[in-house]
Amino acid sequence: MTDYSATTVCAVIVSYHPEPAALLSLVDGLMPQAGAVVVVDNASEGGWQQGLAETLAALGGALLRQMDNIGLAAAQNIGIDWARLHGYRYVLLLDQDSEPSAGIVESLLAALQTLSTTQKVAAVGPRFHDRREDRDAPFVRIHFPVNRKLWCETDSQLIACDFLISSGALIPMDVLDRVGPMDAGLFIDNVDLEWGFRARAQGYALYGVCAATMNHRLGDSRREVPFGLGQVVVHGPVRLYYMMRNRLRLYAMPHTPGIWVAQDLPRVLVKLFLFGVLIGPRARNLRCMLRGLWDGLRGRQGSCPAELLPRSGPGPG
16 A cells, blocks of 8 residues: 655755755755655855755755766756665655745645546646746646646646646656656756656656645746747756757657647747847857757757856856
8 A cells, every 4th residue: 555644755955056045944844744855966065065964864864965066867866866765655856946835745645645546647746936927837738839728726626737847746756666767868957848758658647736836936037028028037048058959859759749849849949039139148148059959969968068158167957
């Protein structure tokens, strides 16, 4: 019989040069909800690690410090491996800037328990809210020419969707054993999309849980687009490199739905226009995006080329 107790959940947080106070707040909020909290840190600097390591260890968790920035996917896999080694049945993946609600683990577990009686479920995730937006983000079903957005109308809804953002996703360990780990070659962007496509191709479902809520920041900023076209989520040039490279890698994967490829192709041109023409730093944005497309065609994996990185240090992870 499956155990849906919160003590069987290990929360895995990936950090990269975090705001220490925010990270500590996230850890403090998760400790009463999960069996253990693990932070996988991608070579951050500063003196905050020792205190956090001691706090986590005292409660059965761990701070797993990496000597280099190995990327989001590889760091998630390290946290998942730790949870597997210590006997946890579920992992809750989180980014350092996420703010899950007090009852998120209980709500996600309850939904998973209900859904798993009738179908194979790969993961469940919360509805999230970006504080810069007026409303919660929708869950999404892939359609052509545009996706179908599904909004929560009541807390009791469980919404079948085609992908979940990784932060806030609760995944059973036995599903990870069957579907496989996160694709470390992608490094950061589209990691959650690829894993969700892989799971769906194996007959698993993904669900959004309206009763589980989380604040989460998407993108570096919001920017008004000229000609009254509204706002757009802005990412830095290095992230644009990963977005362009990794979408081409997804196009070539056998488990990627053809309908997603068809409706994503126009986004390449839109992003080239938005960030190469309208939104600066235009020249650097365009250079990184074009290099990303070229590296995607060549099948390049791993971290961004060193010549595209800012002089101040490594790219995001």
